[in-house]
Every structure is written in C-alpha cells, then in structure tokens.
Amino acid sequence: MRVGVRMALLVGGLSVGVMSLAAWRVPAALPDGGPTPRHDPPAAAALRFVDASQLMHEVAILASPQMEGRATGTPGGLRARRWITDRFAEIGLAPLDAAGHVRPFVVQQREVRAILPGGRPFRRAVEGANVVGRVAGREPGAAAIVVTAHYDHLGVRDGRVYPGADDNASGVAVLLAAARHFVARPPRRTLIVAALDAEELGLHGARALLRSPGMARDAIALNINLDMLSRSAAREIYAAGAYHTPWLAPILGELQPRGAVTLLLGHDRPPRLGGGLEDWTHESDHAPFHDAHVPFVYFGVEDHPDYHRPTDTAGRIDPAFFGAVADMVIDAIQAFDARLQ
Numbered sequence: 001m002r003v004g005v006r007m008a009l010l011v012g013g014l015s016v017g018v019m020s021l022a023a024w025r026v027p028a029a030l031p032d033g034g035p036t037p038r039h040d041p042p043a044a045a046a047l048r049f050v051d052a053s054q055l056m057h058e059v060a061i062l063a064s065p066q067m068e069g070r071a072t073g074t075p076g077g078l079r080a081r082r083w084i085t086d087r088f089a090e091i092g093l094a095p096l097d098a099a100g101h102v103r104p105f106v107v108q109q110r111e112v113r114a115i116l117p118g119g120r121p122f123r124r125a126v127e128g129a130n131v132v133g134r135v136a137g138r139e140p141g142a143a144a145i146v147v148t149a150h151y152d153h154l155g156v157r158d159g160r161v162y163p164g165a166d167d168n169a170s171g172v173a174v175l176l177a178a179a180r181h182f183v184a185r186p187p188r189r190t191l192i193v194a195a196l197d198a199e200e201l202g203l204h205g206a207r208a209l210l211r212s213p214g215m216a217r218d219a220i221a222l223n224i225n226l227d228m229l230s231r232s233a234a235r236e237i238y239a240a241g242a243y244h245t246p247w248l249a250p251i252l253g254e255l256q257p258r259g260a261v262t263l264l265l266g267h268d269r270p271p272r273l274g275g276g277l278e279d280w281t282h283e284s285d286h287a288p289f290h291d292a293h294v295p296f297v298y299f300g301v302e303d304h305p306d307y308h309r310p311t312d313t314a315g316r317i318d319p320a321f322f323g324a325v326a327d328m329v330i331d332a333i334q335a336f337d338a339r340l341q
C-alpha cells in the first residue's frame with residue numbers, strides 16, 4: 001500500500017512541475033570524488049544479480065487468481081504464506097530460532113457494523129503471520145540488515161480479485177532474489193529476510209517483527225523496505241530515508257552509475273520542504289523501524305493508475321524496468337553491507 005497517497009492527485013496539473021523540483025537526483029560521484037561522470041543508463045542493460053524471467057514468474061504466481069488477492073487471514077493469504085515459506089526452505093534461509101520461518105501474530109481490528117446497536121465499534125481478531133529467515137553474517141557480532149517486503153494485499157472485494165502484482169508481489173519477488181544472492185555469497189552483517197503480513201491493515205507485520213526476540217533496536221543497523229518496484233513510465237525508482245539519515249545519501253550515490261534506472265531521493269520529508277511531494281515516511285513497513293529510531297531506506301515507485309485496483313496485474317509490469325530495479329536493490333544491500341560502520 002501506501003495509505004496517504006492521494007495527495008498528489010489534489011495538485012492535479014501542477015504535480016508534474018512540483019515533482020521536478022522536489023525529487024533529488026542522486027549525485028553520480030561521491031562527495032570527495034572528482035568531476036561528476038556523465039551517466040546515460042543503457043536501455044536494456046544486462047542484469048548482474050537477478051534473473052528477470054524468474055522474478056516475473058514469481059510475481060505471476062503471487063498475483064494469480066488462486067492467491068485471491070492475499071488478504072490477511074484468508075485462504076488466499078494462507079496459500080501465499082505457504083508458497084513463500086516453501087521458497088525460504090528451498091533457498092536455504094535459516095529460521096531465526098527453533099520456532100521456524102512462520103511467525104504468527106494477531107491483529108485486533110476495529111470494525112463498525114450497522115447491525116450492532118448504535119453502530120458501536122467492535123473488535124475482530126485477524127490471524128496474520130510473517131515469514132522470516134536469516135543469512136548468518138561473517139561478523140556475528142555486527143548489527144543486522146533487515147530486508148522487508150509485505151506479501152498481503154486487499155483480497156477479494158465485491159467479487160473481484162485485487163491481484164496486487166506491483167503492490168507488493170514485486171517486492172516479495174525481489175526479496176526472494178536477494179535471499180538467493182546472499183545465501184550464495186554470505187554478507188558481512190547478518191541479513192534478516194522478512195516477508196511481512198497485514199501491512200494493508202496498518203503495518204501490523206512490521207510491528208510484530210520488531211517485537212520478536214533478537215530484534216532489539218541495537219541489534220538492527222538498517223531496514224531496507226521494498227514495496228511497489230515493478231513499473232514506472234519514467235523509469236524512476238525512489239529511495240526514501242536519507243532525509244532522516246543523511247549518511248545514507250553518499251552510499252545510495254554509488255548505485256546510480258552502475259544502474260539502468262533513474263534513482264531519485266525524496267518522498268521522506270514534510271511536503272513544505274519537499275516542494276509539495278508527498279512524505280512517505282509513514283506509508284509502508286519501514287515506518288515502525290523509523291519510529292524505533294532504526295535508519296531505513298524505502299524503495300518504491302510513484303503511484304500508477306492501477307494502484308489498489310483489480311487491474312494491478314502481472315501483465316502490466318515492465319519486466320526490463322523491474323529487473324533493473326531488482327538489480328539495483330541487491331547492489332544497494334551489498335553497498336550498505338560493505339559500508340555501514
């Protein structure tokens with residue numbers, strides 16, 4: 001999701017002009033480097049770290065009618081959870097502890113039903129579960145990097161399946177690609193890989209993860225959150241978070257010259273400081289990390305016309321853009337693993 005997203009529509013015709021002022025193009029040179037090298041992203045660059053056809057295959061499975069839109073606590077959501085758990089086992093991700101990959105939690109949802117006297121709110125318990133694994137780092141004492149992507153979506157409404165291909169089957173597919181990459185090439189810091197549930201109900205999976213044993217604030221160096229990665233007419237991907245944590249910016253700056261999509265910093269500050277661009281700081285699963293004073297980088301695209309609609313299908317994904325974003329995300333995780341103090 002991103003809940004508060006509609007503000008951009010309010011500015012209407014002004015939004016294009018506002019955006020060009022408000023997004024910060026990542027400098028292609030480090031602050032202490034020489035002249036900024038010219039960088040023209042190749043149209044169809046070879047991917048370094050991912051298999052684009054596998055990414056698309058996995059998105060198609062998660063966004064298929066059998067998954068029924070993956071709403072938390074529904075049979076389709078459970079099917080998606082099982083499929084992801086099987087992938088974690090197949091990839092060789094270790095569980096956090098003896099409890100295994102699946103970490104259940106309960107969401108108490110308030111609902112108002114007209115049949116109750118006075119329309120009084122009442123609580124409904126919804127059972128969710130995160131799927132969490134880890135790749136042990138080469139430096140066991142170092143704080144971990146936690147990579148997150150929510151797998152839940154909106155389910156079936158009025159008889160129509162909301163497939164949630166971009167939101168957020170795309171993030172889960174990149175999460176799996178990152179897991180494969182780092183299981184084969186163990187990082188310096190331990191990598192915690194979390195497919196989160198109940199994001200669409202209010203970021204409950206991320207909150208539950210932060211309550212898990214071993215997830216204390218000082219055990220986490222950084223959260224990298226992936227939510228909506230697979231389509232952008234302008235071939236632009238945002239990295240939000242550097243406004244809150246300025247030392248992230250030069251590390252993100254290393255990525256652009258190697259990447260085949262345009263990386264923009266922004267969507268992480270009050271609109272009055274961001275040229276009217278919406279602040280996404282509290283719009284996805286990175287928010288509970290931010291509230292716990294853990295630095296975050298959130299990767300995501302601008303909204304598109306199929307956002308939170310039954311038309312958010314795998315067929316509308318741009319495979320070349322998606323592959324290049326996945327490549328850049330894995331490059332980013334490697335860079336943060338190497339550079340974080």
Ligand SMILES: [Zn+2]
Nearest residue numbers: 001167168227
């Ligand atoms: Zn989402």
